[in-house]
Amino acid sequence: MDLSATGVAPKDGKALAAASTTVVLWASAFVAIRSAGEHFGPGSLALGRLLVGAVALxxxxxxxxxxxxPRAAWPGTAVSGVLWFGLYMVALNWGEKQVDAGTAAMLVGIGPVLIALLGGWLLREGLPPKLLAGMAVALAGAVVVGLSMSGGGGSSVRGIVLCLLAAVAYAAGVVGQKPALRHATALQVTTFGCLIGAVACLPFAPQLVSDLAAAPPSATLDVVYLGLFPTxxxxxxxxxxxxxxxxxRMGATTYSVPTLVVLMAWLLLGEAPEPLTLVGGALCLAGVAVSRRS
Structure with a gap:
């Protein structure tokens, strides 16, 4: 039975706890990627992260x-593996090397909008008014956070395109994954999606070997952390x-990630947020709250 159709889903305590865990760990990934990215290329970082994750899973x-x-789950699992675990991670790692974090967060922030549109169209989930309203508020918050953090530097066209590509891959991967979960468990879909993503990134294996040989232990530990927890x-x-x-609804939940990234960077890296950033973060959280009530 589809719990979302009954109104149970928004009040499902276990699902809410699971979503909250995901959001916090994905936010922490931005800090780890920033550190590891100084010593690993975009492809090798993605492959290393996926290999660690695949072994654990x-x-x-x-x-x-x-x-x-089951056989019926493989098409969606393969789509999520190639697009989300593979293409998304490489594109985002590469894009963040060429644009500042605020611009990247703002661009990837269109992902939940694309998820809602694709989900409403392909999965026939519909677009409840409260969900649309919450998404609009949260997207505005993501834009404010991005603008407040994008201060000094310019953004390369290539970096912008890569971040937009990451957002599209993320959205398509989520929509592809949803039907697979009707036939297989969350662990099965995640495990084989991660494994497929790792196989897709195998061309970066020589670079991973080279980067591992040259990277300090702290950077390698970042890769291990990324594989075990955010992946x-x-x-x-x-x-x-x-x-x-x-x-x-799940896509809208991730609008709170940029807010958590700002707070983590403030606490762990000493990067104090601008007042405008805090306003944007509050809008993100408000939008998520509205969307979860739909």
């Missing part, structure tokens, strides 16, 4: 004896929550 899958997903754990909790609500 396969181990858990064997432990739980869940086995292979293995966070993508599994995401899939669990997505199986219990609509793609559009």
């Amino acid at each position: 396969l181990g858990l899958l064997v432990y739980r004896r869940e086995g292979l997903p 293995a754990l966070a993508f599994t909790t995401w899939a669990y929550a997505l199986s219990r609500t609509t793609a559009a």
